[in-house]
Amino acid sequence: MSQSRLRRATVAFAALPLLALGAGQAVAAPAAPPAPATAAPASTARVSAIEDEVARSLAASLADPALRERLRSATAAAPGGAADLGPLAAAAQSPAARGLADTAAQADRRIAAAKGLGADLGPLLRVQLADPSMRAALDAGAAPLVATAVADDHARTVRAYDTAGRAHALDAATVPGRPVYLVDIDTAKTLAAGIAVLQREFAARGLDAAGPAAAPTGQAAQAAAGGWWGTKISSVEVSDDEEPWFKGAAEMFSLVSGFGQDGKVRVDSVAMPYLQYDGTVYYPNQILVNWSNYKYNLADVVLMEDDGDTNYLALAQAVAAVLLTIADQGAYIPLVNAVLAALPASWWTDDPDYVESWYTLARTSSGRLNGARGNGWMTVEPYWVSQL
Known part of the structure; x- marks a missing residue:
């Protein structure tokens, strides 16, 4: 995605494992993904x-x-x-x-x-x-x-x-x-509609996917009386190969995963429509994580893309079915193998659907965080969102 060219991409997702390390510590490289599922969404091609x-x-x-x-x-x-x-x-x-x-x-x-x-x-x-x-x-x-x-x-x-x-x-x-x-x-329109489908399907299956800026409720509200802590993206850049002339505009989003206050796996989708070109630094000042929604002080972030054929409904249903089999055991459990196994084989061939991932994101994380693939970075800082 050179600055003079548009990239056609909507984004889809996966939840990746979180290593139990403090902010700023080195993390191990992600394991190779498991053999992908053979079935692709009905929308392929x-x-x-x-x-x-x-x-x-x-x-x-x-x-x-x-x-x-x-x-x-x-x-x-x-x-x-x-x-x-x-x-x-x-x-x-x-x-x-x-x-x-x-x-x-x-x-x-x-x-x-x-x-x-x-x-x-x-x-x-x-x-x-x-x-x-x-x-x-x-x-x-x-x-x-x-x-x-x-x-x-x-x-x-x-x-x-x-x-x-x-x-x-x-x-x-x-x-x-x-x-x-x-x-x-119009990938901006389909991205917004796709995120709504993901949120609806996750919520219907108990994976409460209210957006990261949603007001906390229940125990989370008590823990965050007067406001809540978030992680804000100050700047972000994605690197990739130069795009050919025949590509259209890009739309991307991240998924943040972890265990919610109720002990169930949750996935929060975060639209990043501004992230359209590689080699360009963006300064969104965007809230990425609402920590009052999470039980543990660690979360995973994954940025992915697809080239237009993603069936959001089928994808949400497939991933939710896998995540619902994982139970909280008192400590953070890596989610990568189960989730990636639910993705169709087409997501791992030809097109670079998986863009970048960030591990061990904590409430206190700050500064520049390089992605695990070396394909992007972002600078983050803790941010207190106070009630009016």
């Missing part, structure tokens, strides 16, 4: 296949000069250069545009279902120019191709369509000289 269908339909529709001009103007004016495809097509008056609007609306619903999300999210598909350098040729009248922000980071070619429906194999390593539109999904 479905979202990318739907996007490919829409890309071909959009390319054919661009034979209409009026629609082509509308798309050129819309992507130039839209924040970040990404325009919602369905509304854009619905606002046009030509038969080609109306057909494209119907295709996009149906695809939006199919994508929501494939990702285990509700059907009321509204437009999900967006279209943007693959690289800003293509704008001059597009404005000069060059005929664009249409492709999708494909999932495989290591792809050697990218399939794109022209207005006649012909497929073209583009070099994944070189920005094309011809303008290329990318069809992608």
Whole structure:
């Protein structure tokens, strides 16, 4: 993810083990993950296949000069250069545009279902120019191709369509000289909806996943009278290989895991929508952990990503089923093997879904914490959240 390029990633998760060491002490390197599960979520390859269908339909529709001009103007004016495809097509008056609007609306619903999300999210598909350098040729009248922000980071070619429906194999390593539109999904919207699904499913199964900034209740409220201690992220950076030109925008989130006040395993999801580029230091001042929710003074943090095909509902159900088999035995119990075994095999092949993890995060942790993989770091500090 170079600063000039967007990365397409929503994030999913796992809970990793916590070593019983104090803040600032060295920790052992994480053990190799267990053999992954063979079953993948039902959505695997479905979202990318739907996007490919829409890309071909959009390319054919661009034979209409009026629609082509509308798309050129819309992507130039839209924040970040990404325009919602369905509304854009619905606002046009030509038969080609109306057909494209119907295709996009149906695809939006199919994508929501494939990702285990509700059907009321509204437009999900967006279209943007693959690289800003293509704008001059597009404005000069060059005929664009249409492709999708494909999932495989290591792809050697990218399939794109022209207005006649012909497929073209583009070099994944070189920005094309011809303008290329990318069809992608609104990952900010699906991330927010996905976190809501995770919270709902975890809570329904007894893994209370209220957000890290939620007000403490019961014993936690008594322990944190007048407020509660949190861990705040002052700055954070993720390092990764430079992203190819065909990737879209990134959305990431972390999961914080440990034992709750009731002695049951809990998982708290923390959205990090600002974390979009590697090699960039962000200063979010974001609360990562609400310690009043946890029984022990230690927690795990894992940052992961997926390339759009994650079914949040299926993933939450699979991981929750594993975590519910683990009982508090009076000390922190490593959770890594059980949780990683619940993840599908596709999460450990091709794409770097697992980004980084941080071990032995304590309430008193402060300063720079390097990730276990050497792929990122964050600086943290204790933070007292007082009641009004």
